[in-house]
Each structure stands twice: as structure tokens, then as C-alpha cells.
Amino acid sequence: MTENSSTDRGWRGSQDVWLDAAYAALVEKGVDAVKILPLANALQLSRTSFYWFFKDRKQLLGMLLDRWEASTTGALVAASRDYAATETEAMLNVISTFLSDELFDTKLEIAVRAWAQQDPQVLERLQCADAARLAALREMLERWGHGAEDADVRARTIYLVQVGYISMRVEEPLAERLERFPSYVEIYTGKRPPQQEMERFMARIGYRGAAS
Incomplete structure (x- = not known):
């Protein structure tokens, strides 16, 4: 199975999937709930899959703020x-x-x-x-x-x-x-x-x- 297969992408999720989960955690529980491991557990994805889409938590939080400004x-x-x-x-x-x-x-x-x-x-x-x-x-x-x-x-x-x-x-x-x-x-x-x-x-x- 190649790195670009749909199954492999599904296993890691996607940037939007992670961002949506972070959004839900932020609006429901506050910024302290926006952490990589709890998000991974909620999505039933591996913690390491997060790093396919984000450099770190800081980047994720920055993208949440970008979404806030746009909306x-x-x-x-x-x-x-x-x-x-x-x-x-x-x-x-x-x-x-x-x-x-x-x-x-x-x-x-x-x-x-x-x-x-x-x-x-x-x-x-x-x-x-x-x-x-x-x-x-x-x-x-x-x-x-x-x-x-x-x-x-x-x-x-x-x-x-x-x-x-x-x-x-x-x-x-x-x-x-x-x-x-x-x-x-x-x-x-x-x-x-x-x-x-x-x-x-x-x-x-x-x-x-x-x-x-």
C-alpha cells in the first residue's frame, strides 16, 4: 500500500478533520482542551498522525484563530x-x-x-x-x-x-x-x-x- 492511498489518508485523518475536532473542543471546553492526545483519542487516530498536518499545537491554535477571524x-x-x-x-x-x-x-x-x-x-x-x-x-x-x-x-x-x-x-x-x-x-x-x-x-x- 502506498503512502498516498485513500486508506492511508483515512487512517491519518486530514487537516480539516483535526481542525474541526480542535474547533469542537475549543467551543465546548475551552483552549485547555485543545491538546493533541485528547484530540487523537476523540478521533480514534494515532497521536503521530497529527504531525502529518501540523508542525505543532501552536500551528493548530493559530489556524483556529484564522478560522475565527474569517468567520x-x-x-x-x-x-x-x-x-x-x-x-x-x-x-x-x-x-x-x-x-x-x-x-x-x-x-x-x-x-x-x-x-x-x-x-x-x-x-x-x-x-x-x-x-x-x-x-x-x-x-x-x-x-x-x-x-x-x-x-x-x-x-x-x-x-x-x-x-x-x-x-x-x-x-x-x-x-x-x-x-x-x-x-x-x-x-x-x-x-x-x-x-x-x-x-x-x-x-x-x-x-x-x-x-x-
Whole structure:
């Protein structure tokens, strides 16, 4: 059997298999659970197979942080630059990213914020992410005509409310949260989204309940 056979690859797993297992351990138990031997045992793979895909645990942790940045900061920055015909539509694009883990990985965000409390390097990376997210929100608001100081205050209001939802692990029915969206948008932008815009927004996210 050659080194490149499918059986051999299956025995070792793959980089994604190891990374997914590390992700699950991080979000469920914290960074101290992301260790090579426990991951190998959970995957029923040999410990040495880990080293086919990663130099060491540090590289694995670094790739987890890369995944976090892509699925949180990357998603939010992209949403702030999405096409929108109006400022209120642009704001709906942004705050809708926090509706599900498919758009903004809240579980990973919580885990990384906990990790940062015990690792200065991760804390520095988290602070850089916070700064990048705030900058993206400020830039979006400035594009819609807000002055620098006004955009900064509004950006902080948006961001601190949404991160507060995550940090406090707020659980509420989607319908209840969506009912607040027009008021959130009005607070964040100074403008209330028209009914037709809310209806288009609800349709876009696949929500079939009554529009606010």
C-alpha cells in the first residue's frame, strides 16, 4: 500500500478533520482542551498522525484563530461593504450577520474571548479584530454622510450592542429579535427602514413570519 492511498489518508485523518475536532473542543471546553492526545483519542487516530498536518499545537491554535477571524471579522467587514440602495438597507445587512452562526460564528467568538483572558497574544489579536470591526462600521457610516465623530459614536453603539448580545449569551426568539430591528436601525442611523425594505429583508433571510 502506498503512502498516498485513500486508506492511508483515512487512517491519518486530514487537516480539516483535526481542525474541526480542535474547533469542537475549543467551543465546548475551552483552549485547555485543545491538546493533541485528547484530540487523537476523540478521533480514534494515532497521536503521530497529527504531525502529518501540523508542525505543532501552536500551528493548530493559530489556524483556529484564522478560522475565527474569517468567520467573524471577515464576515462583518464584508457585510459593511455589501451593496445597499439606502443607508437603512446597509445597516440591515450589517446587523443581520449576527442572526446565525452561518454568518457570524458566535460560539467561536465566545470561546476566543474567553481564551484571550488567559493569553496576552490572543488578547492582542482580539483587540485588533475589535478595532478592525469598528473601523469598518465607521467607514460605512461615513460613506452614508455621517461626520467622523458621529460615525464613531454610532459605530460603537452598534458594535457594543451586538457584542453584548454575544457575551451575555442572550437567547430570544427570532421573531422577537426581528421586531426590534427597525428601532435598532433607527437608533444606529437616525432613519427608520420603510415597511417595504423590512419585507424585502425578511424575505432575503428566509423569515416567513409577519414583518414588523
